[in-house]
Amino acid sequence: MADMITSPAAFQRTAAIDPEAIAVRSIGGEQALTWDEYAQQVRAVAGGLSALGVGRGDTVALMMANRVEFYPLEVGAQHAGATSFSVYNTLSAQQLKYVFENAGNRIVICEAQYVDRIRASGVPIETIVCVDRPVPGTLSVAQLTSLVRHDFDFDATWQAVTPDDIVTLCYTSGTTGNPKGVEISHANLAFECQAYASVMPVRFGDRITSYLPTAHMADRVTSLYLHEYYGSQITTVPDRAQLGAALLDARPTIWGAVPRVWEKLKAAVEFSVANETDPDRRKALTWALEVAGRKARAQLAGVPLDDVQAAEWARADELVLCGIRAALGLDRLRWALSGAAPIPAETLGFFFGLGIPISEVWGMSELTCVASVSPPTQARLGTVGKLLPGLESRIAEDGEFLVRGPLVMREYRREPGKTADALDKDGWLATGDIITVDQDGYLRVVDRKKEIIINSGGKNMSPANIENTIKAATPLIGALATIGDRRPYNTALIVLDAESAEPYAAHHHLGDASAAALATHPELIAEIARGVAAGNAHLSRVEQVKRFLILPTFWEPGGDEITLTMKLRRNPIADKYAADIERMYTTELGDGVHEPASST
Structure with missing residues (x-):
């Protein structure tokens, strides 16, 4: 792709297409920014950050839910020449310490609820900007933008950004060890947007929802960056429970989701x-x-x-x-x-x-x-x-x-x-x-x-294929870990879907919607058994799950078992649930060990 421009250049080009068109909005449109209003806020944020000493090569972290205010703040940081990146809102103080020390950021822009956690990280953050309410010792967005110097040259600042500069860091939520900070340049990003749009066209005014965390590279590309390059209209979804309402409200023209x-x-x-x-x-x-x-x-x-x-x-x-x-x-x-x-x-x-x-x-x-x-x-x-x-x-x-x-x-x-x-x-x-x-x-x-299963008979199998096939058979399963490496047959640890627990309990007139209570509910066990059997019907005999155990817990993203991007941490799971796994191979049925509704 020949047109290698920077994100600020792309934004400036896009914002001039139809300045009065809505660029970013909340569900229902109560909060909205036109491209002209957006561009003015970007200029003000860039000026405020520059007054704080932020320039090319510096890093700025953002920590907030999906909200309208995120966009002028992130894009404003880009125009100041900074490497702007988001962190997952679920990170602990210890995890924030690792990320901030690795990134080297002196500034965090966040919601007020995260200030104490950021401070508890122990990293000497010079400036915290709160987007929603005042917190002692922090700046409001209005205070940030009031810092702009009279001699600030906005155009010269963003035009000094080069394709080789780092536009963002994406911290991979690895299944082992600390996350790695992937450095993405403006040139990388320009190629991504242009090559992608050459296959899946994006037009000015296309509608999309932003509901994945803004730290997730999929949201950054499909929402933020394609929006900067091509002018898609974003409807922000601060809570995944609002996704259904957001779809009905936004009527997206381009949209993606995880399976x-x-x-x-x-x-x-x-x-x-x-x-x-x-x-x-x-x-x-x-x-x-x-x-x-x-x-x-x-x-x-x-x-x-x-x-x-x-x-x-x-x-x-x-x-x-x-x-x-x-x-x-x-x-x-x-x-x-x-x-x-x-x-x-x-x-x-x-x-x-x-x-x-x-x-x-x-x-x-x-x-x-x-x-x-x-x-x-x-x-x-x-x-x-x-x-x-x-x-x-x-x-x-x-x-x-x-x-x-x-x-x-x-x-x-x-x-x-x-x-x-x-x-x-x-x-x-x-x-x-x-x-x-x-x-x-x-x-x-x-x-x-590194995740291929090789059973005791030497058969190579994909655990992800087995897991996704079975999960597709019943919405009650939130996560499933296939066990079978060096084993005679496959078994599975099953975790219930947290979002389905309360509706299931209400529908069956159960007073307790906890994972522990549901894991022993006979009708739910039978439904899971039917789902495993239905999934098995689409797998070869050697791939099929012969026994399973429903764990009395929900797995939270960023916890011991799954990453923030919902990938299984297989080795920690194997260690943590070693006794449960052995029970599926050494005991008779019962004591929480079940088999599919029908064997094939």
């Missing part, structure tokens, strides 16, 4: 149909979903619908399916994405049948987020599309997928040894993934290189 969100939307549609009280309406919904299912199965099989089937689907779409899409808030989509983990083909097929084609993407922070995707019209189920134009790949002798090109990170911040382990002298990045490439260039992710 778990797509699976919950699927479950919501199925629940709505199953609980429809009007018999005629229920009959129409059931018929339409059957027609959609035929289209989904044809897509999964790679066989187009015949003329009669196509006409029936068009009728079902006109009468019913369009209404289902509207009820989800997804009736205006031009394209949709799924990423961060493999999504079951059945889930992709379900939405394809509804008239919502989803493209799977693959990438990693070290590759500036998205590295492969194909538009819905060219997507192949079970693949993550093709590499973005301008990237090279090869497969190492051990099967690891290597990538080279303009998306490869600069380095891990202050980690020369780890950088050398990941990035060789010729520029090849070791992704850690096992990926196959077909003759047409489509990528198929097998699993993480």
Whole structure:
């Protein structure tokens, strides 16, 4: 891509397209910024930060929920020449200490609720700016912007930023050890946005929601940076529980989600149909979903619908399916994405049948987020599309997928040894993934290189594939860890979905919605057993889960078991639950050890 500009330059170009258009808004639009108002606030924030001594090469940290105020603050820091980055709101004081010391930031912009935790980190932060309410010893945003010097040259400041400067740090929530700070340059980011948009077009005024944490590289790219480069309109979602309302309000034209969100939307549609009280309406919904299912199965099989089937689907779409899409808030989509983990083909097929084609993407922070995707019209189920134009790949002798090109990170911040382990002298990045490439260039992710299960019979298996297949069968499962390495058969530790616990308890008239109470509830155990059996039906015999144990706890992101980006910490899980794992292999059924509803 030839047009290598910086993020401030991209923002200035975009903000001039239609200054009165809404750029960022809250759900319902009570709070909103036009591009002109946004640009004025960016200028003021950049001036205030410059007055505090922030310039090129300095770092500024942000810690807040998804909110309208985030955008002029982050983009203002970019215009001051700073490397601006977000930290997860769930980080402890000790974790903040590591990140802040590694990043070297002297300034944090945050919500008031995090001030005490930031101070408890012990890192000598010079200035804390609070976005929502006054806290002694901190600045308000108004106080920050009032600091601007009369001789501050805004244009000269942002124009001094170069493509080689570091635009952001993304701290990978590694499954072992401290997170690594991935350094992303303006050149990396410009290539990402332009290459991505060449495959999945983004237009000025496209609507999207920001609901993932702003520290997550997927949110930074699909919301913040594409917004700066192309002018998408963002609706901020401060609480994931508000996502459904946000979709109905924003009616996004471009949108992406992790597999778990797509699976919950699927479950919501199925629940709505199953609980429809009007018999005629229920009959129409059931018929339409059957027609959609035929289209989904044809897509999964790679066989187009015949003329009669196509006409029936068009009728079902006109009468019913369009209404289902509207009820989800997804009736205006031009394209949709799924990423961060493999999504079951059945889930992709379900939405394809509804008239919502989803493209799977693959990438990693070290590759500036998205590295492969194909538009819905060219997507192949079970693949993550093709590499973005301008990237090279090869497969190492051990099967690891290597990538080279303009998306490869600069380095891990202050980690020369780890950088050398990941990035060789010729520029090849070791992704850690096992990926196959077909003759047409489509990528198929097998699993993480270090996570492949090899059972006692020598069979190689992907735990992620097993886990996602079973989770897709029941929304009650929040997390599932497959056990089977050097074992005669596979078992699973199952954790209930925290968001589903309270509705399930209410529906079954249970007074206690705790994980401990639900884990022993006979009907829930039976439902999980049916879900495991349903998932097993889509797996080969050797991959199937033969026994499982429902843990009496919820796993929190950033805890012992899962990372902030919802990846399993497999070694800590194996250590922490060693006794439970042994029970699944050494005891008879009972004592919390269960088997699927039917063995296959």
